Amino acid sequence: MLRLASLSLLSLISAQSLTLYTGDQTASTATSTASAAEGTYTGLAAYDPTVLTPPTPPETPVTSYTLTLPSNGQAVLDQGLSLSIAQKGNFLGFSVELSIANSLMGSSSTNMKVPFLNYMANIQNRAGVGPVIRVGGNSQEGSTIFTGGLEDGAVLDKIKVSSGVTDTPLINYSLELFYLMGNITSLVGADWYFGLSFNESAVDSPTGNVPIAAKWAQDILGEHLLALSVGNEPDLYVDHSKRESGWGVSNYVTEFDTMTQSILADNNLIDTTAFIGPSTCCQVEGFELDDVFNAGWLTSNVDNLAAVSVQHYPTNNCKINGNVIDPQAIFSDFLNHTSAQAQVSPYLTNSQTVLGVQKEFIMLETNTASCGGFAGLSDSFGVALWMADYALQMAWGNFTTALMHVGGQNVYYNPFTPPPSTEAATKQWTTGSIYYSTLVIAEAFGKSNQSKVVDISPSTDQDANNIYHPIYAVYENDAPTRVVMFNYIDDSTGANDLQTTINVGTATSSVSVRYLRASSVSEQYNITWAGQTLGTSFASDGRLYGEQSTVTIQCTDGNCVIPVYAPSIALVFLTEDALSNSTPSADATTEYETSIVGTGSATVDKQALETSNGQSSSKNGGTSKGNSSSGAISRITNVSTTTIGLVLAFTGGLLSLVM
Ligand SMILES: *[C@@H]1O[C@H](CO)[C@@H](O)[C@H](O)[C@H]1NC(C)=O
Ligand SMILES: *[C@@H]1O[C@H](CO)[C@@H](O)[C@H](O)[C@H]1NC(C)=O
Ligand SMILES: *[C@@H]1O[C@H](CO)[C@@H](O)[C@H](O)[C@H]1NC(C)=O
Ligand SMILES: *[C@@H]1O[C@H](CO)[C@@H](O)[C@H](O)[C@H]1NC(C)=O
Ligand SMILES: *[C@@H]1O[C@H](CO)[C@@H](O)[C@H](O)[C@H]1NC(C)=O
Ligand SMILES: *[C@@H]1O[C@H](CO)[C@@H](O)[C@H](O)[C@H]1NC(C)=O
Ligand SMILES: *[C@@H]1O[C@H](CO)[C@@H](O)[C@H](O)[C@H]1NC(C)=O
Ligand SMILES: *[C@@H]1O[C@H](CO)[C@@H](O)[C@H](O)[C@H]1NC(C)=O
Numbered sequence: 001m002l003r004l005a006s007l008s009l010l011s012l013i014s015a016q017s018l019t020l021y022t023g024d025q026t027a028s029t030a031t032s033t034a035s036a037a038e039g040t041y042t043g044l045a046a047y048d049p050t051v052l053t054p055p056t057p058p059e060t061p062v063t064s065y066t067l068t069l070p071s072n073g074q075a076v077l078d079q080g081l082s083l084s085i086a087q088k089g090n091f092l093g094f095s096v097e098l099s100i101a102n103s104l105m106g107s108s109s110t111n112m113k114v115p116f117l118n119y120m121a122n123i124q125n126r127a128g129v130g131p132v133i134r135v136g137g138n139s140q141e142g143s144t145i146f147t148g149g150l151e152d153g154a155v156l157d158k159i160k161v162s163s164g165v166t167d168t169p170l171i172n173y174s175l176e177l178f179y180l181m182g183n184i185t186s187l188v189g190a191d192w193y194f195g196l197s198f199n200e201s202a203v204d205s206p207t208g209n210v211p212i213a214a215k216w217a218q219d220i221l222g223e224h225l226l227a228l229s230v231g232n233e234p235d236l237y238v239d240h241s242k243r244e245s246g247w248g249v250s251n252y253v254t255e256f257d258t259m260t261q262s263i264l265a266d267n268n269l270i271d272t273t274a275f276i277g278p279s280t281c282c283q284v285e286g287f288e289l290d291d292v293f294n295a296g297w298l299t300s301n302v303d304n305l306a307a308v309s310v311q312h313y314p315t316n317n318c319k320i321n322g323n324v325i326d327p328q329a330i331f332s333d334f335l336n337h338t339s340a341q342a343q344v345s346p347y348l349t350n351s352q353t354v355l356g357v358q359k360e361f362i363m364l365e366t367n368t369a370s371c372g373g374f375a376g377l378s379d380s381f382g383v384a385l386w387m388a389d390y391a392l393q394m395a396w397g398n399f400t401t402a403l404m405h406v407g408g409q410n411v412y413y414n415p416f417t418p419p420p421s422t423e424a425a426t427k428q429w430t431t432g433s434i435y436y437s438t439l440v441i442a443e444a445f446g447k448s449n450q451s452k453v454v455d456i457s458p459s460t461d462q463d464a465n466n467i468y469h470p471i472y473a474v475y476e477n478d479a480p481t482r483v484v485m486f487n488y489i490d491d492s493t494g495a496n497d498l499q500t501t502i503n504v505g506t507a508t509s510s511v512s513v514r515y516l517r518a519s520s521v522s523e524q525y526n527i528t529w530a531g532q533t534l535g536t537s538f539a540s541d542g543r544l545y546g547e548q549s550t551v552t553i554q555c556t557d558g559n560c561v562i563p564v565y566a567p568s569i570a571l572v573f574l575t576e577d578a579l580s581n582s583t584p585s586a587d588a589t590t591e592y593e594t595s596i597v598g599t600g601s602a603t604v605d606k607q608a609l610e611t612s613n614g615q616s617s618s619k620n621g622g623t624s625k626g627n628s629s630s631g632a633i634s635r636i637t638n639v640s641t642t643t644i645g646l647v648l649a650f651t652g653g654l655l656s657l658v659m
């Protein structure tokens with residue numbers, strides 16, 4: 001495991017080009033998280049060190065497999081398989097709960113969290129497009145915008161916080177939130193979904209609050225606002241006492257109409273193809289996506305919809321009626337290809353319907369389990385494999401985007417979590433295993449925006465252990481360019497390593513491979529993507545550390561034998577172009593501000609963490625943001641990338657560089 005001690009950091013820095021560091025690295029070394037006995041940990045879920053027992057490997061290993069790779073799209077069809085629509089490298093993105101948007105992204109438009117920017121820049125550098133981020137969730141429903149700013153000058157205030165995982169606070173937010181999002185876009189190219197409050201009394205309130213929020217979101221974010229989400233999991237409104245019993249699909253359709261018409265009234269919006277819904281989630285009888293479609297919702301709203309959304313968790317940790325699920329008992333459910341298929345197949349007819357009206361189909365919120373996920377499961381390496389499989393399966397099923405939910409410190413499933421505010425001065429961020437899945441997906445699709453994917457997994461007659469060995473192939477310009485191969489089996493002895501032979505044609509003498517690896521599916525933190533890691537708990541600044549490792553495999557007569565270790569993902573690049581189209585470019589550093597926080601550049605100033613976690617009641621007390629920072633961010637662009645010892649500081653709320 002990489003320790004962020006000064007020496008190794010300096011050697012890493014000199015190997016890469018840049019940069020910005022915090023001076024005292026000793027404070028950020030890893031804390032031991034190894035193997036606390038179950039039950040002894042009483043801290044916050046996001047840092048829970050619980051490790052599950054991996055499933056035993058199959059008794060009879062399968063050690064070799066020959067992949068027949070169709071040479072073009074027609075050959076894919078001829079094998080009885082289907083290629084997806086063209087996908088982008090930012091397919092797998094993030095859904096940020098509104099109530100924690102400030103603790104994750106920044107306390108103002110001039111005080112952004114550098115680790116967050118780094119996590120996002122890693123995607124942009126691989127995908128060629130910025131990440132897709134949704135801000136919303138349960139907490140959007142009780143939200144109110146104050147265009148004159150909040151009394152404390154904040155991005156948002158939580159009015160009521162209760163202890164339950166999905167109990168939602170009321171939120172007051174200000175324009176500063178949109179400016180913060182806009183500034184994140186200017187650095188890392190993010191595109192946004194934003195959740196409005198679905199509340200008729202808020203529409204009819206004297207201020208007409210929801211239409212005001214919609215207008216400002218569009219005005220400030222412009223083309224980077226993908227859509228405004230109207231209604232979050234309306235199929236659960238009755239259950240969650242947000243509507244009277246008996247409220248159903250027809251009421252929903254009427255309210256959706258009232259809400260969107262009030263937003264569109266008086267030419268309030270510049271872009272009227274503005275909305276996304278219905279975000280149904282939970283297979284509630286009579287309130288599924290099909291029921292919403294059958295009620296005429298899609299047809300009557302098609303002109304004002306940017307996309308159609310659903311939300312989905314395979315299981316839950318809600319402990320409904322005392323029904324407690326034991327994570328150990330369900331761990332193996334996440335460790336084979338059947339799960340990814342089972343999550344996606346119910347949506348295959350829907351995705352065709354949505355494509356048929358030329359709209360995008362979005363998984364607006366997903367993760368391992370609702371109500372916070374599970375200790376040892378949601379943060380395991382095995383689930384990082386699962387999330388990549390599930391994402392590729394959604395991409396194959398013609399979803400256009402899938403967003404992993406990020407909650408607070410009381411959940412297990414976060415892709416990244418800031419340190420608790422009481423410890424911010426000494427600790428850094430914690431990377432969740434599923435963050436690595438976004439890197440795999442970004443590189444599997446690369447920068448062309450033209451990647452079509454096919455699930456080409458083995459069948460039982462060719463591989464008795466086939467459920468553990470899913471395979472996807474990516475096609476660009478009608479030719480295969482990358483292959484993603486999984487091995488879900490936990491077997492460090494090597495007995496279950498799979499040697500997969502791919503025939504690439506004699507014109508190719510070698511292929512390149514990058515691996516997602518850990519020693520066990522139970523591992524939480526010692527995970528590498530192409531040899532690089534984001535480290536253990538409380539140790540990440542959002543950058544990848546270590547030498548990037550790309551393995552070259554020599555092929556004989558066009559046959560390339562790729563080891564797929566148990567457990568791992570092997571991403572095979574069939575051409576040099578495919579490899580370079582997935583690789584962060586070395587000169588990205590001179591072109592954009594993003595380069596400064598991307599490609600292993602910036603790290604966080606401890607003082608910035610301290611002040612931006614809201615301990616010191618702060619800073620720029622102003623209301624809606626003025627212009628105090630405009631020059632500061634762009635100044636970073638001009639920094640020479642060879643100097644070691646810059647400190648990216650946020651003193652006084654201003655982003656500034658201190659030599
Ligand atoms: C991390 O994993 C690697 C390979 O699985 C192993 O060699 C190394 O010892 C592990 N490091 C720690 C700190 O556990
Ligand atoms: C709807 O908005 C009103 C007034 O703005 C607020 O009092 C109420 O709590 C909101 N209802 C829900 C379900 O969030
Ligand atoms: C935030 O909301 C509360 C209640 O919803 C309200 O009383 C208060 O004035 C608001 N705070 C502001 C504008 O900062
Ligand atoms: C594979 O996953 C499915 C679906 O999650 C689960 O029902 C099944 O038990 C798993 N199979 C094995 C052998 O673990
Ligand atoms: C996805 O869309 C493409 C293009 O329309 C189509 O050929 C393919 O069959 C669809 N895939 C699925 C699984 O529906
Ligand atoms: C991919 O799409 C984005 C818009 O989402 C665009 O900015 C970018 O230029 C496209 N890339 C290529 C290679 O066409
Ligand atoms: C920018 O800030 C200055 C000084 O605070 C102020 O006079 C000016 O009006 C501001 N401009 C804008 C566009 O807010
Ligand atoms: C950041 O946001 C402020 C508004 O608060 C704006 O004046 C400034 O230009 C933004 N900076 C960038 C780089 O977008």
